[in-house]
Amino acid sequence: MSPRSDYDVLIIGGGVLGTAVAERLARTETRVGLVEAENDVAEHASKGNAGVAVSYYGAPGTLETQLINTSAPLWEEVCARLDVPYRRIGGVMVALDAAEAERLEHTHQEVLACGVAVQALDARQVLAREPLVTPHAVAGLLLPDEGIVDPMRLTAAYARLAATNGCDFRFAERVVGIERDSDEVLAVITPTSRLTARFIVNAAGVGAAGISRIAGGEPLVSRPRKGQYAVVDRAFGQRLSSIVFCTHLPDTKGTNVVPTTHGSVLLGPTAQDIEDPDDRATDAETIESVVDRAARLVPEVRDAYIMKTFAANRPAGDEQHRLRFDTKVPNLLHCTDRSAGVSISPAAADYTLGLLREAGLDAPDRPSAQRVLPPVPRLRTSEHPERLIAENPSSGMVVCACEQVSSAEIEAALTGPVPATSVEGVRKRTGAGYGRCQGSLCLAGISFMTAMNTGTDPATVMHTTRGTVGS
């Protein structure tokens, strides 16, 4: 056995899966670290996804389905513990013609085979459940256990609780090399450090194949699959009560209408295989087609106000999900998921810990570990704003008027374990600047607050995790 290493487990990648695993491991007697190439968690797929905590995603019998089934009933408990917005609003999958109705019946059988709650709806029942759905719907399926979660808050919360319990986060450190000792990984090399660990968790998302390659592991294939979205504002979102899914095609899930926990509504995504993981560009034709297809499901989205468009890349590749040890490098554990990483994250964390324990990691649970993140008082969702403000007057100082984010919330995002270090980091944790005016009123103020808390000045403070406000 090698001398004592820096970490028992070193996780590569601070997306939803890497941070979920970190949070779980940090509640055991394990010395755990996480290296992330960017300046913050939740920067890649875990930032730009729809935040559906699905009850059903694909075929029965897969590990992914097993992890979804295990996670689905846990969401209320997990999100209460982590102070993350979650609502089990249910989903309606809609068929628009006879051919779609036939495919919907296939999906119905598949959902049943997965052991997931589902109910067939006729045209009238579809409209009764979600009156905004097109009157042209001929049939539907109700998936009552579908929920929505704030994926950025979830990832940031996993990270914050992990750090609270002792996980060592290393940002702006891209893993560029891996040192081996016979067939095992000995150390991970970043431009500034050499980090030894007994086990490596490869949660690098679309970078996972690259990590496996430099570790001498299996020849994996990772490929970014771009999804584009248009975001519609809360005034419309208030009227929509469920997720509206289109009928799945055999090879793609198609464009949906998805309420977010902020109250806005996402139209999308698309699916386009691309080469460059940094290509997160939207284009006019695709956005137009997204709105068209969404309007086939919910016609009124056509008149709704679009606040923003964006794109994100799924970590796609030769396998839809990959949670297992490498067949060539015994202490390298792959942990990626293309399309349901948010949805599997609670169970995937337990499952990963199980795999590590089977492989010899001695990691008994630590009863003294903190299980709950102290909630940050949020003005907009508070039932008793007068009490919040009485306790802390900054809770009544609103910085972002559109989303009603107080200076106390922004302060909380900028301090404590794994704080925001950029204007974008504040947005991910609070929603400030996310609303109708896209920061026209508040971005300067948020830049000043971020600069103050990061010891920079407003010209050189980070705007996104990669670029400054000024230059």
Add this chain to the structure above:
Amino acid sequence: MTTYLVVGAGPSGLGCAVALAQGTGARVVLIDRIPVTGGETGWDEPHVRQLTARAEAAGVALRLGALAVRWQDRRLLLISPMGVERLPGDHLFYAGGRRPATQADLGITGQRPAGVLPATVVEHLLTSGVALWQRPLIIGNDIWAAPLAAELRHRGSTVLGLGDADWADERFPDGRVEVLGTHRVEGVRVHTGADTVGITCDGIVLAADARPNRNVDGALFDDADGVTFVQSLTVVGAVERAADGAAVARAWIHSQGESA
């Protein structure tokens, strides 16, 4: 007693509140999120000072430093560090000013790198002494564009513009903009019908097509119940905006007289 609520204590809101107080016997409350009157124009602008004195003389109650959040069932929810208030009112006059069109408003696509900012934010940053960009592209030509171009040039930047941007050092054809750059803004492509023009720039200022700034739930859309909007998109200057606010108030008083 009838109560009128006016949200926004810039020149438009001040003009509106004074006209309401003088033209009706109603109680008028003027509300603003910042603790002084004047809005974007600034509290110490002479006409703002004069209007504020007139408002006080006319009996307008000032409620400054509180954010109006929701208008529902003839009550306006106000939030401030002092607490929460639900102000009853018979009608709401909303004078929340204007903001530049967003990227989505303008159909701007492409990447979302650092260095794309609304003109209102750039104004605020420059006023606070923040140094910005060597080669900024100002998109649009609404009220913010020319003054910002002058300010940026004064600080040594080469200012780029599209179409009829006569304040620009370098002008390019106008069209649909696609943003380039994965970290910072590196440039744009402008699609003009059949042609595509590439422009290198290191910052983008959104200064196009002023929109009414709306952020009070229940008072977002032109047809909102019990709300009159006092948000001219074209009138510039404190005196003119105050006159416009007063005209909106008088027209409303007149229409009430007719329907009574």
